Amino acid sequence: MPRYAKPALFVLCCLPLLWLTLRAIGVGPLQLGPNPVATLIHALGSWGFRLLLLTLCVSPAAVIWRKPALLKLRRLLGLFSFTYLTLHFLTWLILDQWLSWSAIARDIIKRPYITVGLAALLMLVPLAVTSTDRWLRRLGRRWHRLHSLIYPAAILGAIHFWWQVKADWREPLLCALILASLLAWRVAYRHRQTRANRQRTPSH
Amino acid sequence: MRNKPQVTHRPLPSEITPLATYLNRRQVLAGLIASGLLAGQQAEARGTPLKYAKNPRMSLKESSNSYEDITTYNNFYEFGVDKTDPSENSGKFRPAPWTVTVSGEAAVTGRFALEDLIKPHALEERIYRLRCVEAWSMVIPWVGFPLGDLIKRLQPTSRAKYVAFKTVMRPSEMPGQRFPVLEWPYVEGLRMDEAMHPLTLMAVGLYGETLLNQNGAPLRLVVPWKYGFKGIKSIVEIRFTERQPPTSWNRSAPNEYGFYANVNPAVDHPRWSQATERRIGGGLFAPRQPTLPFNGYAAQVASLYSGLDLTRNY
Numbered sequence: 001m002p003r004y005a006k007p008a009l010f011v012l013c014c015l016p017l018l019w020l021t022l023r024a025i026g027v028g029p030l031q032l033g034p035n036p037v038a039t040l041i042h043a044l045g046s047w048g049f050r051l052l053l054l055t056l057c058v059s060p061a062a063v064i065w066r067k068p069a070l071l072k073l074r075r076l077l078g079l080f081s082f083t084y085l086t087l088h089f090l091t092w093l094i095l096d097q098w099l100s101w102s103a104i105a106r107d108i109i110k111r112p113y114i115t116v117g118l119a120a121l122l123m124l125v126p127l128a129v130t131s132t133d134r135w136l137r138r139l140g141r142r143w144h145r146l147h148s149l150i151y152p153a154a155i156l157g158a159i160h161f162w163w164q165v166k167a168d169w170r171e172p173l174l175c176a177l178i179l180a181s182l183l184a185w186r187v188a189y190r191h192r193q194t195r196a197n198r199q200r201t202p203s204h
Numbered sequence: 205m206r207n208k209p210q211v212t213h214r215p216l217p218s219e220i221t222p223l224a225t226y227l228n229r230r231q232v233l234a235g236l237i238a239s240g241l242l243a244g245q246q247a248e249a250r251g252t253p254l255k256y257a258k259n260p261r262m263s264l265k266e267s268s269n270s271y272e273d274i275t276t277y278n279n280f281y282e283f284g285v286d287k288t289d290p291s292e293n294s295g296k297f298r299p300a301p302w303t304v305t306v307s308g309e310a311a312v313t314g315r316f317a318l319e320d321l322i323k324p325h326a327l328e329e330r331i332y333r334l335r336c337v338e339a340w341s342m343v344i345p346w347v348g349f350p351l352g353d354l355i356k357r358l359q360p361t362s363r364a365k366y367v368a369f370k371t372v373m374r375p376s377e378m379p380g381q382r383f384p385v386l387e388w389p390y391v392e393g394l395r396m397d398e399a400m401h402p403l404t405l406m407a408v409g410l411y412g413e414t415l416l417n418q419n420g421a422p423l424r425l426v427v428p429w430k431y432g433f434k435g436i437k438s439i440v441e442i443r444f445t446e447r448q449p450p451t452s453w454n455r456s457a458p459n460e461y462g463f464y465a466n467v468n469p470a471v472d473h474p475r476w477s478q479a480t481e482r483r484i485g486g487g488l489f490a491p492r493q494p495t496l497p498f499n500g501y502a503a504q505v506a507s508l509y510s511g512l513d514l515t516r517n518y
Contacts (some may be wrong), residue, residue, distance in 0.1 A: 002517040032488070033276075033277065033287070033288070034269075034272075034273040034276065034287075034484045034485060034489060035277065035340055035482060035484055036488045037488060038340070038482065040488070058336070061391050094489060095489070096482075096492065097492075098491050098492070103480075106477075107477065110472075110477070111475065111476055111477065112475070113475055113476075163475055164475070164476075166387075167281060167285050167385055168285040168286070168458065170285075172387060
């Protein structure tokens with residue numbers, strides 16, 4: 001993999017955030033529109049989930065194209081996804097709810113789509129914290145088991161996306177379909193691996 | 205860049221185009237646009253000035269949202285589901301010539317040219333709150349006349365308990381109608397007492413000018429104490445019925461949207477709270493506002509619903 005690959009990807013991942021910042025400030029014709037808070041929350045969540053899906057694309061891509069070097073990009077994508085989704089949550093907390101904790105607690109308890117969304121984000125926290133090489137070494141095999149939390153997190157995220165739809169179900173539907181394909185690929189891959197292993201080791 | 209609208213300019217009577225002439229001109233313009241001789245402009249579009257009187261008694265003292273916000277932040281799925289779709293995709297829509305069909309339990313039925321239907325009515329400006337079910341709101345200076353006055357002229361019989369409305373069906377001019385986001389054409393309805401209420405407006409304009417396509421040209425309903433989806437746009441049919449008529453959002457998701465759709469902070473949408481709303485135009489750092497019962501019109505309309513369980517009849 002060329003040496004500029006990671007820095008280039010880093011820059012690419014920053015672009016949506018840069019564009020949103022310019023729109024939030026109101027540089028030239030760029031603006032967030034008449035409902036800036038809702039637009040910002042939606043955009044941050046949307047990009048965060050796209051990056052999450054992109055993160056989940058890395059392993060299948062590495063296998064299908066036989067390029068294990070691609071796996072080096074997974075952490076970068078995962079952490080950017082976490083960044084966008086955290087900003088998505090913080091924007092809601094601060095600019096929408098104005099840190100009104102009783103209203104926030106009520107929303108978390110009474111609005112299923114918020115409960116599910118927060119649960120999804122919380123699942124990603126240990127993944128972000130243990131994303132470093134040191135933690136990988138410390139946890140060993142447990143690291144991989146911990147990081148399989150990304151699957152329920154992604155599923156809950158897709159449900160959260162779906163449940164907040166007013167009428168435009170295009171993007172949530174597309175995301176759900178892509179997620180389903182990525183998960184299905186993994187199930188099929190595991191199945192193939194297990195069968196291959198069983199064939200290699202004769203049964204006793 | 206768009207010019208900021210001058211709200212305070214009151215046109216001289218000599219400057220104002222009579223509605224009939226305006227509608228004829230729009231017909232000519234629409235023809236020219238359709239024939240490709242004139243490029244349809246929607247970005248800088250304004251309506252035609254209307255002759256109207258202010259009605260301060262029926263208006264809010266709050267300042268109105270900007271013309272830009274009101275005409276570029278719209279839910280009008282016939283033109284697409286994004287908020288900017290109606291202003292961007294309604295350029296081909298021709299609001300003139302326009303016919304309204306009156307049918308059902310009334311003495312005066314038939315097909316009416318729009319200008320004939322509204323000629324007897326003096327236009328007023330009413331500054332109303334509009335509260336969307338999505339929990340955002342605006343203050344809009346509508347221009348129109350009370351629906352009740354029109355209904356009286358149409359002489360509904362004693363069998364008429366409800367008034368039903370229908371939006372035009374024109375997929376060739378309304379690209380959103382090619383997708384089954386909702387069942388087209390859009391339908392809505394009111395109980396007779398709601399329709400006759402002095403607040404209920406047949407709107408033909410806003411900010412002193414005729415409605416742009418994205419706001420429901422040339423004729424739309426405004427019921428300020430109900431969620432915005434009750435304000436059916438681009439009306440082609442008014443029908444007096446004995447039984448409660450179907451309404452589009454209730455048909456689409458009956459557990460989420462009811463017939464009454466009265467603004468009520470105590471009755472949440474199944475998936476989100478209705479206790480607060482975001483006022484459009486406040487910017488990034490404006491807090492949400494508490495939602496008022498009946499959108500702040502409780503004093504005028506609460507009596508219509510005394511004895512009605514508002515949680516069950518949402």
